[in-house]
Amino acid sequence: MSYGALLLLSLWLGYALAAGAKNASGVTVGSKPFTESVILGEIATELLRGRAIEVRHKSQLGGTRLLWQALLAGEIDLYPEYTGTLLEEILGNRLKGRREVSALREALAEQGLGMSEPLGFNNTYALGMLAARADLLRIATLSDLRNHPSLKFGFSNEFMARADGWPGLKRAYGLPQQSAVGLDHDLAYRGLTSGTLDVTDLYTTDAEIRYYSLRVLRDDRGYFPDYRAVFLYRADLEQRLPAVLPVLRRLEGQVTEETMIALNSAVKLDKVPESQVATGFLNQRLGIPPAEPRLASVSADLGRRTVEHLTLVAISLTGAILVAVPLGILCARKPRLGRWVLGGAGILQTIPSLALLVFMIPLLGIGEWPAIVALFLYSLLPILRNTCTGLRDIPRSLLESADALGLPRFDRLRWVELPLASRTILAGIKTAAVIDVGMATLGALIGAGGYGQPILTGIRLDDTGLILQGAVPAALLALGIEGLFELAERWLVPKGLRL
């Protein structure tokens, strides 16, 4: 490769990273990847912004575990959480069965965290089904489900896995249904209306309950704990930015169940942007006049996302090439060691992306770096395998000819082996690049932006247009990269091998 191109690439990467670097001052608010959490995050953000506190909102991060780790690591300062989730899921082991609020606060304080008073509403888990179908089957309570073992259950992935979710519920009620599928919460509603699902988990403040005419099944054994919304924050906020907590406390007790359902409906069903819903709420409820709206045009967004996405792909792929090609050479030279290295890269490939991201928060925080490292790890295998195979498949007679000329080992590699394997190696890099472009959409889960951002938001808001705003450029980018590699092949693969 020409050195000029490398230099340009590194300059651009440096620029992109510098632009993406976070400034240390101010407050960072986080939120989970569902609408209610994003709205609450926006409300906190707008409220603080109105008090001239510098604030950023890292919205729709990957999930409870990810936010919790990010809060502990200081990557975010506060985020909306639910008491039930804290009791059952996050601190379940530490509390050892104690369920009082004081115990909860104690356990949080041990971790350097604090918790606001409840904001008002209780958004507990519930199971729901289409009202018409529930009536037909005479199902009103969770106990009634026992009589219908053939019902098809589909739950959000988080509910499937949580201690207080499906496993516990199944035990508590002795439910006979064996198969339950895990899927995205927002897709579950479509499953209900299309008839592929009968029962799904709900949040009691979901806007969709009314919209889809759902029956919320009564929790007649009182299985689900209270899920009162609170803000979790880092205790060091009190010293670092003393103005923040008193402002945040103004929200305590202000959000009733009806209010929350209305806010959720405004965003999900009426397609009002979250920030506008948040300022509207602050204005009506707390009499706070809306600050200047933050504007962002679609084209500016697209440009920014493209830079973010390309940054993720370029850095992770460059790193993967620099590591995997030498490793591939090693694999070809030492087959026994090679098997271990290839096996290791194969195992990396099987780690679910969200799990990988959660592992990395303590080391790398949130933002582009954990996403880059994850993409880097996923890109290793195709490059490694193709480099190794490409080198191993070179006929022995050619290697012997090179040796017989008196070519030193390095020259043999540089002038004979790598050129002969170039096509296979390049094919591996191409595979890695195309996978990388697709995988880079997961960057949105950890605040690295990219085309995944509109896709994630689009799924959450059931907005196909928004999904396409991310999916189409991602697909075009993959095609573009594919084309780029066709060109690179003409340049890098010796002509003699293309006859």
Next chain:
Amino acid sequence: MLKLSRITKSYAGVIVLRDIDLSIPRGRVMVVIGASGSGKSTLIRMANGLILPDRGTVEFMGEQVTAATALALRRRMGYLIQEGGLFPHLTAHDNVALMPSRLGWSLDRIDTRLFELLDLVRLPKAALARYPSQLSGGERQRVALIRALMLDPELLLLDEPLGALDPLIRYELQADLKALFASLGKTVLMVTHDLGEAGFFADEIVLLHQGAIAQQGPMAALLEAPASPYVARFVRAQRGLAGSLVRPPP
């Protein structure tokens, strides 16, 4: 020039070469002949250290061929194999120029040497711009021969150099090679399975059988005074196969 002393080599417990002693004086053409599996390919690869002996020593111009010395010594030996072993990703020109340019030869020096050799091996200049896959089998061997001769080696190692060629081209190249040996006065170690070819080239023939020398001497000796029943059988079989093609020794 080249001296092999008490060479033994085995692969996975199977002995391929057993106690071989062999010496080629400067300017002589020695041809090693034998059935497949007789160990002749292993033997020629030992001369330039592609294979190292389990026991015994290989000496080239008074220097022992070892893993450490092989690299430098190989540059003083030309090596040519059956299919030429040309690198498919390089043009004929770049194939022959690869090693000289690694050694820092100027382009002028390379081209001067190249044009000498083009005449010598009777290859048209236009062939140099082509890739190996665009050349005929005979042209490929001629390019490979140039590559082997580029650094003006003292010893030529030829492993079945004509084995993969059509009869007509083979006949032509045979004659050209013979003339070339005579004009350059190089020391040559050649391997073949064809007794006729061996007789055509050799000052001295070495017949290998199961890793040991069955007979060593001029062609006439093999024909007229076979050292063992095996030698007699080998000679008879080859003559019977294509008796009229076996040329008399020069």
